[in-house]
Amino acid sequence: MDFRLSDEQLQIKTMVREFGESEIKPHLSEWDEAQHFPVDTFKRAGELGLLGVTLPEEYGGAGLSYVDYVNVIEELGVVDSGFGLSVAAHNSLGSGHIYIAGNAEQKKKWLSKLTSGEWIGAWGLTEPGSGSDAGGLRTTAVKDGDDWVLNGTKNFITNATYANISVVLAVNDKNAKRGVTAFAIEMDRPGIRAGKKENKLGMRVSDTAELILEDCRVPQENVLGVIGDGFVDAMRVLDGGRISIGALSVGIARGAYEAARDYAKQRTAFGKPIADFQAIQFMLADMATEIEAARLLCWQAATVKDAGERVTQFSAMAKLYASEVAVRATEKCVQIFGGYGFIKEFPAEKFYRDVKLCTIGEGTSEIQRMVIARNLLAEAQRA
Numbered sequence: 001m002d003f004r005l006s007d008e009q010l011q012i013k014t015m016v017r018e019f020g021e022s023e024i025k026p027h028l029s030e031w032d033e034a035q036h037f038p039v040d041t042f043k044r045a046g047e048l049g050l051l052g053v054t055l056p057e058e059y060g061g062a063g064l065s066y067v068d069y070v071n072v073i074e075e076l077g078v079v080d081s082g083f084g085l086s087v088a089a090h091n092s093l094g095s096g097h098i099y100i101a102g103n104a105e106q107k108k109k110w111l112s113k114l115t116s117g118e119w120i121g122a123w124g125l126t127e128p129g130s131g132s133d134a135g136g137l138r139t140t141a142v143k144d145g146d147d148w149v150l151n152g153t154k155n156f157i158t159n160a161t162y163a164n165i166s167v168v169l170a171v172n173d174k175n176a177k178r179g180v181t182a183f184a185i186e187m188d189r190p191g192i193r194a195g196k197k198e199n200k201l202g203m204r205v206s207d208t209a210e211l212i213l214e215d216c217r218v219p220q221e222n223v224l225g226v227i228g229d230g231f232v233d234a235m236r237v238l239d240g241g242r243i244s245i246g247a248l249s250v251g252i253a254r255g256a257y258e259a260a261r262d263y264a265k266q267r268t269a270f271g272k273p274i275a276d277f278q279a280i281q282f283m284l285a286d287m288a289t290e291i292e293a294a295r296l297l298c299w300q301a302a303t304v305k306d307a308g309e310r311v312t313q314f315s316a317m318a319k320l321y322a323s324e325v326a327v328r329a330t331e332k333c334v335q336i337f338g339g340y341g342f343i344k345e346f347p348a349e350k351f352y353r354d355v356k357l358c359t360i361g362e363g364t365s366e367i368q369r370m371v372i373a374r375n376l377l378a379e380a381q382r383a
């Protein structure tokens, strides 16, 4: 077992960090304040291979491993987790569903546009009345001749305002055990549009909006996977997506830790740097230790996924632990900054606002615990 990264992996991390430092960080407070999603910078991420990290080269992807993807998302999270969230939703949700469930023709048609950044992808499962209880979705898909007609509203959809294509989950048979189907819908089709853009606590650089379907007519060739298997495929998509939320959490926690450490070394009280006080040192020690443990869980889940094995339990563990570590780390960061931790000119408050989404998006901490427990108990039953 070797936890060291290869030279190539370290280079990728450096490249992403430099991209973030030069093209995101200088604009961050302005974008955060205005809730501005930087489309051009997002597309530039496509030029660097960050919008198709794990997809094969035949679709324009970078052909890297899920471990590499975890490292990319962590680095983006250090600089701005909102931008990282949009990149993660594009990679592991929108493109991820097309890659997992799409046929050869669909992949050829859509994925190269998504990996290059020419197109932006979104993924709509959540609805106003169903989030954790994702199976309670109400959007309908009714067969009409060779087409499907979709009606419903999706809620809290990352990238919805700017997406060129959205994967939408809809009920095609409310009486069937497997009655949910996935559709890839180009956003210039009549009947689909982005709705209200949310005004958020954090992750404000990421776009979050409704996705509204009103008699949206979609041809059969836009059905992703087997009719009725959409929900099962969506859970597989989330298995991968949750690892990226874990990685994003590690990035936020690391950003908060690095800011707190540097501040503690230069801020003085009672005639010495506050880093000399054991109370501050213990906070830094706890932050750093938990970050290492969280990253190892993300790498473990990514390694299992790279091996093609079932990753549900490991991805839920990585997401649960990393997101809760990150919440604790950002809280300590604000504490170490003291009053300045409350002030927008300093970095601590933004980490504190951004991080909370990580315990909610792609399944809350409670849902992760349910998934983990269900898997553990099923495993015990089989033994």
Ligand SMILES: Cc1cc2nc3c(=O)[nH]c(=O)nc-3n(C[C@H](O)[C@H](O)[C@H](O)COP(=O)(O)OP(=O)(O)OC[C@H]3O[C@@H](n4cnc5c(N)ncnc54)[C@H](O)[C@@H]3O)c2cc1C
Pocket: 089, 093, 123, 124, 125, 126, 129, 130, 131, 132, 133, 155, 156, 157, 158, 159, 200, 203, 208, 357, 360, 361, 362, 363, 364, 365, 366, 367
């Ligand atoms: C910024 C942002 C981006 C998002 N991006 C996307 C996206 O791109 N695509 C998408 O489809 N969705 C997206 N979501 C939706 C997100 O996945 C849901 O918000 C999340 O799954 C929680 O669902 P909910 O908001 O309906 O909360 P609810 O399900 O109403 O949960 C409310 C509370 O009840 C708890 N709860 C619910 N059921 C149980 C239970 N059985 N046992 C114990 N506790 C329970 C929850 O843990 C939570 O604490 C996004 C959300 C946000 C805020």
